[in-house]
Amino acid sequence: MTAISPEMTLPRPRARHNPLAPLATLAARRFQLSVRTPRELVVPLLTPILFALVIAPALKQALHTSAAYEAFVATGTIGLLIPLNTMFAGLGVIVDRDGGAQRELLAAPIPRSLLVLGNLAVAFAITALQVAVLIAAAVARGIHFNATATGVVWFVAAAALFTVGMYGVGETLASRVPKAEEYIARLPAIAIVPWFLAGSLFPISALPGFLAWFAKFLPLTHGLALVRYGLLGDSSGLHNIWSMHSATTMATLSLAVVAFFAAALMVISIRAFNRAAVR
Amino acid sequence: MTPIHLNEEKPMQSRSESIPRVKQPAISVRQLRKTYPGGVDAVKSIDFEVAAGEVFGLLGPNGAGKSTTIGMLTTTIAPTSGSARVAGYDVASEPLAARSISSVVFQEPVVDRTLAGRRNLDIHARLWRTDPSVARSRVGELAETLGLAELLDRPVGSYSGGERRRLEIARALVSEPQVLFLDEPTVGLDPRIRHELLDVIGRLRDRSEITIMLTTHYLDEAERLCDRIAIIHAGKIVALDTPRALLAGLGHELVELRVNGDAATALSSLRTRGIAGDDAFTVGSTLTVPLHDRTAAHAISAIHDADLAASSISTRQPTLDDVYLQLTGARLADAA
Structure with a gap:
């Protein structure tokens, strides 16, 4: 028979270890789950690679543009790769929820924001790898980049912050839609439509007046302008947004826009996750 | 299928981090x-x-x-x-x-x-x-x-x-x-x-x-x-x-009878005659009467005397289902 005592001693809360240890555990779990579904790694890469290596050279030849256009489109495809990959990563949240694993994670003695950050860490790492593959493939195809050390810093900062923001979009959407089918149905509108308007294939100055004005509010427009400024030394995208003379000032302003986007979407996504996860 | 054996000779490690701060229910x-x-x-x-x-x-x-x-x-x-x-x-x-x-x-x-x-x-x-x-x-x-x-x-x-x-x-x-x-x-x-x-x-x-x-x-x-x-x-x-204790509330034994007519009317009749107490209950045509201090033979005899049209009468020990039924009016198995 069980020995029942009417009272129990309060346990000492477990010793605080490295606060990042649970984050590392969550990220390692997500990474292991991701690598077991290789299509999640490969599929987002296919379309940007196709644009960078096949469509851009074809457009250059058909439209008799200069070699710089290939580089313009190759960098533009980064603006497609990041949203596609981060949105695919958001599907993991729905899989966790539908498969039941999320309940176990919610019962763990860790701040629930870490569940979002753990997923973000893996989405970020996989996106970085895919961007590196895209650039390496473009270079191998003979596309020329003109990046300085400072330029690389602008590029990395812009790509990193935009990745964080887009993952926040994916996580928020995953928390709000009940089914994977609904999530996937909304993916093109979020990941692909803005790409056509954000100066990926042509400068936003070529858009009709209202759309050009609208494009200036898209974080992707700022992100792509920064990527081109960093990798190609081309500040025309920034000028189309800000109409200033100082490239550094314009880059700083655009980076601030992307940073605000990243911070806001992270906060929103964590709140959306908490609201959806705890009934 | 591997059989499950709990190794009782090797108890799980006892908790060592408890401190006698405040005593509380679990x-x-x-x-x-x-x-x-x-x-x-x-x-x-x-x-x-x-x-x-x-x-x-x-x-x-x-x-x-x-x-x-x-x-x-x-x-x-x-x-x-x-x-x-x-x-x-x-x-x-x-x-x-x-x-x-x-x-x-x-x-x-x-x-x-x-x-x-x-x-x-x-x-x-x-x-x-x-x-x-x-x-x-x-x-x-x-x-x-x-x-x-x-x-x-x-x-x-x-x-x-x-x-x-x-x-x-x-x-x-x-x-x-x-x-x-x-x-x-x-x-x-x-x-x-x-x-x-x-x-x-x-x-x-x-x-x-x-x-x-x-x-x-x-x-x-x-x-x-x-x-x-x-x-x-x-x-x-x-x-x-x-x-x-929950089972004891229904006594040591109960009589279950299936009546041909209205079970509620039959229950009312048994209560009037002092055979059934307040804890007797009906589900469909089945009437369940906890016996408490009465004997089964006495209860069955009294039920016969009441001239109820019952298709079957049996006695058995109460179960938690009876407890649930008596408290809620529904069988747990049906409700589940």
């Missing part, structure tokens, strides 16, 4: 209420306490509020009002502390199917910040105890339902919880695996260092495993006592 619930959006009152102001080392059962049909109660105690469902404490920690204001000393085996599978069983256990141990060397030895011990040793390095997707359930129990135990929540632990399992798991849980209750709260709609589970049972119906606790 679980304390006060006027706890949950109303879901849309106005569904799933739990309606319930109160109970669970002593340390006790096995406490919430017995009721699907939709009675059992899982919602477990959800609030494990902080995965936010209470609408009232309070709940696990090992003294308020689930609303100290959720991390409450979660750190408890584990839960959910009704639905929650394991990562593409990962190996060992990795699932490892993730749980790390998230609950169990010392790695303790976790390693504990995984080995639990694997032996629960008959998982041969399975641990296989992906969970290849496990049978019973094996996966045992893995989930092992996972909940790997962090050495002081309070273990089992939400319908045997639901959906075939009878053989179910009985094996009941053996496992039954042996867990022999350890005084762990408090277990389980929900079930199986009467035999509740009667076999629980020190005390709260019968929950439509979000309210309608009875709370030991199984023996």
Whole structure:
């Protein structure tokens, strides 16, 4: 028979270890789950690679543009790769929820924001790898980049912050839609439509007046302008947004826009996750 | 199928981090209420306490509020009002502390199917910040105890339902919880695996260092495993006592008769003649009369004298189903 005592001693809360240890555990779990579904790694890469290596050279030849256009489109495809990959990563949240694993994670003695950050860490790492593959493939195809050390810093900062923001979009959407089918149905509108308007294939100055004005509010427009400024030394995208003379000032302003986007979407996504996860 | 043997000669490592700060019940619930959006009152102001080392059962049909109660105690469902404490920690204001000393085996599978069983256990141990060397030895011990040793390095997707359930129990135990929540632990399992798991849980209750709260709609589970049972119906606790005391409320024996006419009229007639008390009840055409201090022969004779058109009369010992039926007017098996 069980020995029942009417009272129990309060346990000492477990010793605080490295606060990042649970984050590392969550990220390692997500990474292991991701690598077991290789299509999640490969599929987002296919379309940007196709644009960078096949469509851009074809457009250059058909439209008799200069070699710089290939580089313009190759960098533009980064603006497609990041949203596609981060949105695919958001599907993991729905899989966790539908498969039941999320309940176990919610019962763990860790701040629930870490569940979002753990997923973000893996989405970020996989996106970085895919961007590196895209650039390496473009270079191998003979596309020329003109990046300085400072330029690389602008590029990395812009790509990193935009990745964080887009993952926040994916996580928020995953928390709000009940089914994977609904999530996937909304993916093109979020990941692909803005790409056509954000100066990926042509400068936003070529858009009709209202759309050009609208494009200036898209974080992707700022992100792509920064990527081109960093990798190609081309500040025309920034000028189309800000109409200033100082490239550094314009880059700083655009980076601030992307940073605000990243911070806001992270906060929103964590709140959306908490609201959806705890009934 | 590997048989399950709990190694009682090798008790699980005792908790060493307890300090005599404040003494508390293992679980304390006060006027706890949950109303879901849309106005569904799933739990309606319930109160109970669970002593340390006790096995406490919430017995009721699907939709009675059992899982919602477990959800609030494990902080995965936010209470609408009232309070709940696990090992003294308020689930609303100290959720991390409450979660750190408890584990839960959910009704639905929650394991990562593409990962190996060992990795699932490892993730749980790390998230609950169990010392790695303790976790390693504990995984080995639990694997032996629960008959998982041969399975641990296989992906969970290849496990049978019973094996996966045992893995989930092992996972909940790997962090050495002081309070273990089992939400319908045997639901959906075939009878053989179910009985094996009941053996496992039954042996867990022999350890005084762990408090277990389980929900079930199986009467035999509740009667076999629980020190005390709260019968929950439509979000309210309608009875709370030991199984023996709950059964004693209906006496040592009861008469069950199937009447050809209106059972309510027959019951009224028996009450008028002093054969049936207030605790007699009807379900359809079946009338159940607790005997208390009357003998079966005397009661049956009196029923014959009442000239009721009964197609069958039998006597039997009361069960928890009778208790539930008498309290709620519905059979637990039907309601579940």
